[in-house]
Amino acid sequence: xxxxxxxxxxxxxxxxxxxxxxxxxxxxxxxxxxxxxxxxxxxxxxxxxxxxxxxxxxxxxxxxxxxxxxxxxxxxxxxxxxxxxxxxxxxxxxxxxxxxxxxxxxxxxxxxxxxxxxxxxxxxxxxxxxxxxxxxxxxxxxxxxxxxxxxxxxxxxxxxxxxxxxxxxxxxxxxxxxxxxxxxxxxxxxxxxxxxxxxxxxxxxxxxxxxxxxxxxxxxxxxxxxxxxxxxxxxxxxxxxxxxxxxxxxxxxxxxxxxxxxxxxxxxxxxxxxxxxxxxxxxxxxxxxxxxxxxxxxxxxxxxxxxxxxxxxxxxxxxxxxxxxxxxxxxxxxxxxxxxxxxxxxx
Amino acid sequence: xxxxxxxxxxxxxxxxxxxxxxxxxxxxxxxxxxxxxxxxxxxxxxxxxxxxxxxxxxxxxxxxxxxxxxxxxxxxxxxxxxxxxxxxxxxxxxxxxxxxxxxxxxxxxxxxxxxxxxxxxxxxxxxxxxxxxxxxxxxxxxxxxxxxxxxxxxxxxxxxxxxxxxxxxxxxxxxxxxxxxxxxxxxxxxxxxxxxxxxxxxxxxxxxxxxxxxxxxxxxxxxxxxxxxxxxxxxxxxxxxxxxxxxxxxxxxxxxxxxxxxxxxxxxxxxxx
Amino acid sequence: xxxxxxxxxxxxxxxxxxxxxxxxxxxxxxxxxxxxxxxxxxxxxxxxxxxxxxxxxxxxxxxxxxxxxxxxxxxxxxxxxxxxxxxxxxxxxxxxxxxxxxxxxxxxxxxxxxxxxxxxxxxxxxxxxxxxxxxxxxxxxxxxxxxxxxxxxxxxxxxxxxxxxxxxxxxxxxxxxxxxxxxxxxxxxxxxxxxxxxxxxxxxxxxxxxxxxxxxxxxxxxxxxxxxxxxxxxxxxxxxxxxxxxxxxxxxxxxxxxxxxxxxxxxxxxxxxxxxxxxxxxxxxxxxxxxxxxxxxxxxxxxxxxxxxxxxxxxxxxxxxxxxxxxxxxxxx
Numbered sequence: 002x003x004x005x006x007x008x009x010x011x012x013x014x015x016x017x018x019x020x021x022x023x024x025x026x027x028x029x030x031x032x033x034x035x036x037x038x039x040x041x042x043x044x045x046x047x048x049x050x051x052x053x054x055x056x057x058x059x060x061x062x063x064x065x066x067x068x069x070x071x072x073x074x075x076x077x078x079x080x081x082x083x084x085x086x087x088x089x090x091x092x093x094x095x096x097x098x099x100x101x102x103x104x105x106x107x108x109x110x111x112x113x114x115x116x117x118x119x120x121x122x123x124x125x126x127x128x129x130x131x132x133x134x135x136x137x138x139x140x141x142x143x144x145x146x147x148x149x150x151x152x153x154x155x156x157x158x159x160x161x162x163x164x165x166x167x168x169x170x171x172x173x174x175x176x177x178x179x180x181x182x183x184x185x186x187x188x189x190x191x192x193x194x195x196x197x198x199x200x201x202x203x204x205x206x207x208x209x210x211x212x213x214x215x216x217x218x219x220x221x222x223x224x225x226x227x228x229x230x231x232x233x234x235x236x237x238x239x240x241x242x243x244x245x246x247x248x249x250x251x252x253x254x255x256x257x258x259x260x261x262x263x264x265x266x267x268x269x270x271x272x273x274x275x276x277x278x279x280x281x282x283x284x285x286x287x288x289x290x291x292x293x294x295x296x297x298x299x300x301x302x303x304x305x306x307x308x309x310x311x312x313x314x315x316x317x318x319x320x321x322x323x324x325x326x327x328x329x330x331x332x333x334x335x336x337x338x339x340x341x342x343x344x345x346x347x348x
Numbered sequence: 349x350x351x352x353x354x355x356x357x358x359x360x361x362x363x364x365x366x367x368x369x370x371x372x373x374x375x376x377x378x379x380x381x382x383x384x385x386x387x388x389x390x391x392x393x394x395x396x397x398x399x400x401x402x403x404x405x406x407x408x409x410x411x412x413x414x415x416x417x418x419x420x421x422x423x424x425x426x427x428x429x430x431x432x433x434x435x436x437x438x439x440x441x442x443x444x445x446x447x448x449x450x451x452x453x454x455x456x457x458x459x460x461x462x463x464x465x466x467x468x469x470x471x472x473x474x475x476x477x478x479x480x481x482x483x484x485x486x487x488x489x490x491x492x493x494x495x496x497x498x499x500x501x502x503x504x505x506x507x508x509x510x511x512x513x514x515x516x517x518x519x520x521x522x523x524x525x526x527x528x529x530x531x532x533x534x535x536x537x538x539x540x541x542x543x544x545x546x547x548x549x550x551x552x553x554x555x556x557x558x559x560x561x562x563x564x565x566x567x568x569x570x571x572x573x574x575x576x577x578x579x580x581x582x583x584x585x586x587x588x589x590x591x592x593x594x595x596x597x598x599x600x601x602x603x604x605x606x607x608x609x610x611x612x613x614x615x616x617x618x619x620x621x
Numbered sequence: 622x623x624x625x626x627x628x629x630x631x632x633x634x635x636x637x638x639x640x641x642x643x644x645x646x647x648x649x650x651x652x653x654x655x656x657x658x659x660x661x662x663x664x665x666x667x668x669x670x671x672x673x674x675x676x677x678x679x680x681x682x683x684x685x686x687x688x689x690x691x692x693x694x695x696x697x698x699x700x701x702x703x704x705x706x707x708x709x710x711x712x713x714x715x716x717x718x719x720x721x722x723x724x725x726x727x728x729x730x731x732x733x734x735x736x737x738x739x740x741x742x743x744x745x746x747x748x749x750x751x752x753x754x755x756x757x758x759x760x761x762x763x764x765x766x767x768x769x770x771x772x773x774x775x776x777x778x779x780x781x782x783x784x785x786x787x788x789x790x791x792x793x794x795x796x797x798x799x800x801x802x803x804x805x806x807x808x809x810x811x812x813x814x815x816x817x818x819x820x821x822x823x824x825x826x827x828x829x830x831x832x833x834x835x836x837x838x839x840x841x842x843x844x845x846x847x848x849x850x851x852x853x854x855x856x857x858x859x860x861x862x863x864x865x866x867x868x869x870x871x872x873x874x875x876x877x878x879x880x881x882x883x884x885x886x887x888x889x890x891x892x893x894x895x896x897x898x899x900x901x902x903x904x905x906x907x908x909x910x911x912x913x914x915x916x917x918x919x920x921x922x923x924x925x926x927x928x929x930x931x932x933x934x935x936x937x938x939x940x941x942x943x944x945x946x947x948x949x950x951x952x953x954x
Contacts, residue, residue, distance in 0.1 A: 012472045019469040104773040108780065152943055162946050165709060168776055169942040172714060172880060176805075176935030180928065183805045187798055194787050194797075225466055231447075232461050238441035241410055243514065244434030244462035273784055277777065290448040325788045332781035339758060339774055372949075 024293050027286055031299035038306040039079045043071055045314055078204040081212065081268070082309045082323075083302045085201075086275055088216050088265035090283070090301020091223045091294050093276030095258040098230055098291060099251055100160050103338065106277040107262050110164055111171020113271035115145020116263065118174050118181075120270075121193050125185040131208070134196060135267040142263040145170060150255070157248050158255070199272035199324030201309050208268045215264040220298065223257050227294045230254060234291055272324050274331025275301050281338065361386040361518060361550055362407055362437075367416035369406045370574075375414060376402045377574035384518075384567075389544040389551045391565035393558055395595050399574045400554045401442070401522050407552070408437045408520050420518075434462035438516035442523050444507055446495045452506050453491040456481055459513035481512035485539065501532030508536065512543075519543070521553035525560070533557075537564045562586055562609040570594050586610040630900075633893055637907040644914040648684040649676065652921050656680065678811050686808045686816055686875060687917050687930070688910045689823055691882065693872035695909020696830040697865050698883025699890070699902055703837045704756060704861050707771055708888070709942065712869050713880020715775030719782035720751020721873035722804065730789040730796040737815045737874075741822070744874035749866040754778065756862055806879035806931030808917055819871040826867030830902065833860055837898040879931045881938025882913055888945065 007025055010017035043055050050058075050067055057063075058071045093106045107113070119141020123133045149170055153163040182190045229250045233240045241247050262276060279301035283292040286300065305323070308330065312323040360383040370376035376399040384390050384407070392400045405411040407418055409425050418425045420436060428436070438459075446455055459481070460474040482488045485505040490498065495506055504524065511519055521540070525533040541564050543549050555561040561568060562582040569579045572594045578585040587610075591597045597614055604611040649661050660672040694712070701710040701717075712718050724747025728734045734743070758774050786804075790797040810816070839852040847854050872879075886909045890901040893908075916933040923933070 006470075008470055012470065012475070016467045017470050102773055104777050110776075152947075155947060164773065165946040166943050168714060168772060169939040169946075171776075172942075173935045173939035176880070176932045179801075179805045180932045182801050183929070190801055191791070191794070191797065194791060198784070198787060198791065228461070228464075228466065228469070232458060234445075234447045235455075235458060236441065236443050236445045238405075238410055238439065239444050239510075241430070242408060242434060242437070242439035242441065243459065244429075244431040246430050273780065288449075290450075322791075324784070328781060328784040328788065332785065335777050335781060339754075 021287075021289065021293065024287050024289065024296055027283075028293075028296050028299060031296065031303055034303050035083060035299060035306060038303065038310065039083070042079050042306065042310055043075050045310070046070070046075065073205065077206045077209040078201050078309070079306070081204050081209050082201055082305045084213055084216050084220075085265040085269055085272065086279075086302035086305030087220055087298035088261045088301075089272060089275040090279035090304070091220060091298045092258040092262035092265075093278075093301070094280040094283070094292075094294055094297040095223060095226075095230060095254050096276070097280050098234060099254060100164060101234075102160075102164070103281055104277065105160075105164055107259065108271060108273055108276050110167035111149070111174070112142055112146050112167070112259060112262065113266070113273075114171040114174040114178065115148075116142035116266060116271055117193070117197050118145070118178055120196050121178055121181050121185075124189050124193050124196075125181055128189075135208075138196075138270075139263055139267045142266070143259070145174065146259045146263070150252075158251055195322065196270045197324075198322040199266070199270040199327070200322035201269055201312075202320050202322065204268070212264060212268050216261055219257055219261040219264065223254075223261060224294050224298070226250075226254055226257070230294070231291060270322075270324065272305065272327055274327045274334070275305055278331055278334050279304055281334075359386050360384060362418070362420050362552070364403075364407060364413075364418045365416055367403075367406060367413045367418065369402060369411055369413040369416075370399075371402075375574075379416070380574070380576060382407075382569065382576060383579075384550065384552055387544075387548060387550055388567040389540065389553070389565045390567040390569060391553050391555045391561035392569045392571060393555060393561050393594070394571035394577075398571045400571055403571070404520050404522050404552065404554055408439050409433060410439070431462045434514065434516075436516055436518060438511040438514040438519045440507055440511050440519070440521045440524050442526075446503070446506075448496065450495050451491075452487055452493055452495055452498075452509075453478070453482075455495055455506055456487075456491075456509045456513050459510035462514065477513045477515050481509040484512055484543075485509040501528050501535070504528060504532070504536065508539065516549075518550045518552070521551065523554050523556065526556060533560065540564065558586070558591070558612050559604070562611070563604060563607045582609050586612070630894065633904070634907070637904060637911070641907050641911045641914075644911050644918070645684055645688070648687065648914050648918055649680045651918055652680065682810050682813045682816065683808050683917070684914070685813065686810055687914045689816065689820060690808060690872040690876050690879065691910030691913030692827055692906060693823055693868040694879060694882035694913065695886040695905040696827060696902060697868040698885075698909075699887045699898065699905055700830055700833065700837070700861050700865055701755075701883060702887045703841045703898055704858065705771055706841060706843070708945065709772050709884065710775075711880060711884035711938075712865070713878060713883065714772060714779070715755050716779035716782060717748055717751045717755060717775075717865070717869055718873055718878035718880060719779045719786075720747040720749075721745075721870055722878050723747055723782040723786050724750075725803070725874065726786040726789050726796075726800055729800060730793040737818050741815075741819055741871060741874040745822075745866055745870035748870035748873065749862070751778065751782070752862055752865045752869070756858060803877045805929045806873075806877035807929040808876050808913070809929070810875070815875055819875055822867050823871040826864050826871065827906075829860060829864040830868065831906075833857065833864060834899040834902040837861075837902075841898065877931065879913075879934055881934045881942075882909060885938055885941050886912065888941075 006022055007020045008017055009020065044050065044052070050071070054067050055071060058067050096107050097103055097105050116138040119137035119139070120134050123137030127133060149163065149167050150158070153159070153166045155162065182193060229245050232243060232245050233247065233250065237247050266272065280292070280297045282304070283297040283300040284290050287296055308326045309323045312321040312326045315321070362384040364380060364382040367380040367382070368375050368378045382403065392403065394400050402411065406413050409418070420428065425433065456478050457474065460477060463474065464470070482491055485508055487505055487509055490502065495503060498506065525536055528536065537560055540551055540553065544551050553565070566581060567579070568582050568585060570577045570585065570590060577594050578590055586601060588599055588601050591599050591612060598617065599612050599614045601610050601612060603609070650656055650658065654675065656672045656676065660670050661676060663670055664673045664676045697712055701712060701715065702708060721744040724743040725740055728739060728743035734740070755775055758771055790800050836852045836857050839847040839850040840854065840857055844854050886905050887901065889908060890904045894900045894904050913930065916937065917930045920928040920930050920933040
């Protein structure tokens with residue numbers, strides 16, 4: 002039994018945590034990767050700073066240009082990418098596990114469309130500022146999720162019902178959104194579409210802090226719910242027979258996942274495909290079809306950090322919204338996933 | 349909440365009183381009384397759709413009865429928390445699905461869930477229970493194999509091992525042998541028999557094969573259309589009249605030459621063309 | 622469903638035809654400026670009066686387009702649901718509309734094309750690719766998978782394509798304005814010229830779909846059963862693919878993406894006339910344009926400036942979809 006997992010703590014004692022070996026190795030690897038990507042992000046840019054300068058800036062206070070660039074511009078962006086990546090990936094992992102479908106991801110099912118409706122209303126009706134847009138996104142997303150859950154609740158949450166109702170509501174909101182876009186002025190429409198792409202441009206600490214305060218406790222909550230999530234995978238009957246409260250666990254998990262994704266995307270816009278792709282990629286890396294949420298989260302963080310690096314530096318002089326990179330890569334990934342599933346079911 | 353002045357007969361570890369249960373609008377059974385004797389291997393038999401599996405699910409609280417009450421050790425089931433109940437009753441469900449790629453050891457270890465918590469995720473009790481469960485089901489060599497590479501019979505043994513690792517005094521089995529070939533069926537039934545006789549656990553199983561039920565079970569419950577038609581030891585209740593009543597089957601009953609329990613020999617019925 | 626008595630069937634056809642006729646007339650009559658029947662009659666006979674411009678450059682093209690587009694959407698919905706054996710299949714949800722949209726957006730935004738021929742061709746190519754993908758996915762499952770699987774795949778494809786559309790429009794702001802109007806599906810057009818370009822293709826698609834109606838009855842039962850009944854599954858699939866491309870490609874090119882008609886029509890026709898795909902298709906020829914016309918007429922009266930038909934179909938269709946999934950028969954987890 003020792004070869005399968007590592008034990009932190011004592012076998013006889015009051016506390017012990019069990020970690021799968023490959024998962025642990027991958028987790029550490031991903032953590033290092035995230036740090037490396039973060040540091041590389043600090044380094045790249047039009048203002049190239051040497052490692053010594055970066056180290057000095059991080060450790061000693063000061064007011065030089067380097068300080069502004071690193072501490073005020075690049076660092077919040079990196080931290081946000083990390084947290085948003087983790088949040089989205091964890092939300093995706095929870096949804097995909099509960100809905101038993103690799104494509105049952107919150108951005109596919111339509112929780113994002115509600116957020117976009119909220120933003121559109123704020124921009125078109127109230128000519129809102131960035132913070133107003135963030136609030137609109139949060140309210141829109143949560144309200145939509147609430148409506149979807151309510152409509153799907155019929156003595157419990159059935160998987161397919163939740164998926165289909167999500168898709169229906171999303172299609173409905175989409176049609177309304179497109180119509181609002183059409184009726185709005187061109188600048189409002191452009192702002193809304195730009196927001197819908199998802200971007201980390203112009204991230205500051207002022208924008209970042211509320212998201213961190215909201216997301217980090219929720220991420221920790223989700224991570225601690227890993228065990229019931231894995232138990233639910235065995236089927237409702239077995240899960241209930243081993244002591245899991247099915248309906249309340251499922252609801253709590255879905256609500257936390259929705260909340261963490263909604264909060265993470267208030268400032269960045271709905272970054273597509275991290276929630277969809279990160280759990281699957283983590284599963285392939287871990288060689289475990291249900292990887293721990295921590296691994297999934299770290300994979301999402303690494304994905305978003307790399308996507309952001311690409312978005313910033315791929316094209317000379319243009320900072321693409323990170324959503325364009327993720328959607329292109331995501332599209333490619335989706336194609337590969339579908340084709341491999343097709344090959345698997347035809348063999 | 350209605351209180352029932354109900355005292356289960358002595359020796360009944362799990363009992364149901366005036367149970368009405370079923371799905372949504374169509375109740376499967378009304379005002380059913382059932383007793384599971386402590387330390388017995390009880391088999392529930394009956395035709396398709398008579399409510400056997402539904403009864404089993406109601407007894408372990410997977411289904412809430414519309415009326416009536418189930419009691420475990422003379423306490424209503426409703427008084428137990430999910431975790432406490434899971435430490436008392438184990439279930440081998442028909443609808444179990446193993447996550448893709450999971451290994452035997454990991455799946456068996458999942459049976460320890462009710463004994464673990466977020467803070468205490470692995471204890472030497474868990475290790476001992478899992479090792480014992482693997483030994484009892486003869487899976488120790490296969491512990492590191494992927495479950496989806498195993499044969500049907502081996503896979504069922506993995507699920508049985510998981511329930512055993514749960515270390516419950518009562519085990520409910522929903523059609524445990526239905527999809528297995530004859531040798532695996534007998535293997536599993538012998539294991540259950542040993543668990544009951546030597547391990548002292550109370551077993552309740554829904555079985556389709558009457559002869560197997562007669563041979564291995566110590567207590568039979570025969571159901572038809574949501575009602576219990578007869579209950580008692582196989583020797584007492586299994587007669588040709590009962591088979592006619594429960595299954596509409598015309599048969600003869602003789603003592604099994606190996607185990608001396610009732611053996612059903614169905615009569616041939618002419619087919620009208 | 623029990624077989625409908627012949628009398629009842631006959632009644633349904635008559636009522637449907639009458640309702641369609643009424644809708645056509647209503648579409649000419651009703652709107653921001655109601656037009657008297659006499660004026661319509663006069664204009665159709667060739668005389669002109671004060672209402673003629675409105676009729677000839679507004680109501681008439683709009684009505685005809687709704688007729689054709691409704692036909693295309695309804696028939697393709699029946700095709701889709703039969704071939705994917707999925708009661709929730711709809712060209713909008715499964716990303717086929719998105720395929721057409723993306724092709725149009727890409728050709729206008731990136732290649733800078735314009736003109737009806739270019740747009741129609743682009744839409745046809747896009748529809749073909751998207752429909753092929755969906756068909757391939759829908760038929761590779763040997764066991765009929767849960768409807769949610771294929772729908773999710775389609776939705777994911779939809780998400781990618783619409784995202785890429787947004788990205789392209791962002792990079793080309795002049796195209797952005799044009800395209801955001803087109804993207805809200807509508808039958809509001811001024812002249813019949815684009816309709817004339819597209820209608821031969823569209824009507825070919827309609828004919829192809831009707832020809833497929835009979836073999837579709839076998840296809841609905843599954844690949845193996847169909848083969849046992851002597852139906853060449855691959856051939857039918859290819860023809861259906863072609864029919865879908867022509868139908869959705871042309872109608873999307875003309876109107877922009879309109880969804881939910883394809884979802885609702887199969888259920889409506891099945892409810893009225895039973896499981897026979899042939900009857901469903903023929904009834905759809907009457908009911909689908911009726912539904913689209915009704916949605917368009919309704920849209921003219923909502924809010925001050927009217928709402929585009931795609932929004933109305935979504936407002937009707939989404940609750941229908943939710944109702945369909947909440948029914949006890951389709952509930953499963």
